Amino acid sequence: MTESELIGHWVKARAHIIASQAAPTFLLTAIVGFLALGLPTADLTVRIAAAGILLASGIFGALAQIAAANEGLAVIADLHALEAPGSLTRCIVAMAPWVNVVRYVTPAIFVIVYVALLASLFFSAPAPHFGR
Structure with missing residues (x-):
């Protein structure tokens, strides 16, 4: 492959990494908002559904990130x-160590946030309702 083709593949892998962040970030933010509005007082089935949606989205997002990061590292190896x-190309090659943040750190952060949200969904006192 030519240098230009490899750079094109890098751009696609980077775009996939960025896009794979969108859904989990939105869902985590939404759940935090719902927690502030009283989700812990919802029926148990609703809380289980919220936890399941977060888990499925997180797993899918992590797998997409890891796959895109692995592809990006393969492109970087070819560029190198x-x-x-x-x-x-030299700039892209220099980014190689940072791709590991996508592979390891971002999924680890998701797990920490997910566990914190689970604790809030199932083990915390309901949030105060303002204006009632």
Whole structure:
């Protein structure tokens, strides 16, 4: 593959990483908002459904991130092997260690946030309702 084609693959992998963050981030933010509005007082089935949606979205998001990061690292390896890389290629190759943040740190943060939200959904006192 040419340097230009490899850079195109890198751009696609990076876009997939960014897109894979959207749904889990939205759902986590929404659940935090719902917790503030009283979700812990909802029926147990609603709280279980919320936990399940978060878990499914988180697993899918993590798998998409890890796959895109692995593909990005493969592209970086091919870019690194080029004999006369351009400055953009050198910049992309320098990003290799940071791709591991997507592979390991981001899913770990999701797990921590998920556990905190589960604790709030099932083990905390209901939030005060303002204006009642």
